[in-house]
Amino acid sequence: MEEFDELLLRIIDKTIRYVFGDINAGIIYHYLKKSGCPMHEIPTKPNQFSEELRNILGSGRGQLLGAAPILEETILEALCAELKIKVDMQSATCFADYIQKLRRVYDENGGPRHLDNLEGRTAHPDTNVLAEDRK
Numbered sequence: 001m002e003e004f005d006e007l008l009l010r011i012i013d014k015t016i017r018y019v020f021g022d023i024n025a026g027i028i029y030h031y032l033k034k035s036g037c038p039m040h041e042i043p044t045k046p047n048q049f050s051e052e053l054r055n056i057l058g059s060g061r062g063q064l065l066g067a068a069p070i071l072e073e074t075i076l077e078a079l080c081a082e083l084k085i086k087v088d089m090q091s092a093t094c095f096a097d098y099i100q101k102l103r104r105v106y107d108e109n110g111g112p113r114h115l116d117n118l119e120g121r122t123a124h125p126d127t128n129v130l131a132e133d134r135k
Contacts, residue, residue: 004106005043008099011079012042019071031056046096076102 017025029039035055037048050072057067072095079102080087087098 001040002043003111004103007082008043008079009039011082012075013039015071015075015078019074028056043099046099047094050095 016028032038032052035052037045037052042049053068053071057071076098083102083106085105
């Protein structure tokens with residue numbers, strides 16, 4: 001498994017457990033596995049993960065007041081904090097697209113060895129490159 005995938009899974013697990021507790025996290029993971037998206041496959045199936053979260057938590061029309069988009073944003077914010085970059089989340093991009101963009105930024109900048117070089121920089125949502133590198 002790639003380092004980015006391990007980081008993503010760690011952030012997702014930490015966020016879900018923090019928000020819902022261990023017992024409910026286990027229920028969510030069981031549902032995801034039963035739905036064909038086990039935890040270890042989330043990095044390769046971010047769209048399915050997002051869809052299943054919406055099935056469980058809702059997307060704004062009932063069910064826990066649309067908790068899925070809020071949870072996704074929290075996961076993305078935690079991942080950005082870990083990568084020490086900022087991403088504009090005001091655009092209408094979906095969770096899976098953000099994951100792809102962050103993966104590209106991570107890979108383009110040398111992975112974990114160069115994370116300190118990313119601190120405070122902004123990943124441009126359209127070009128998938130750090131704003132300072134777009135010249």
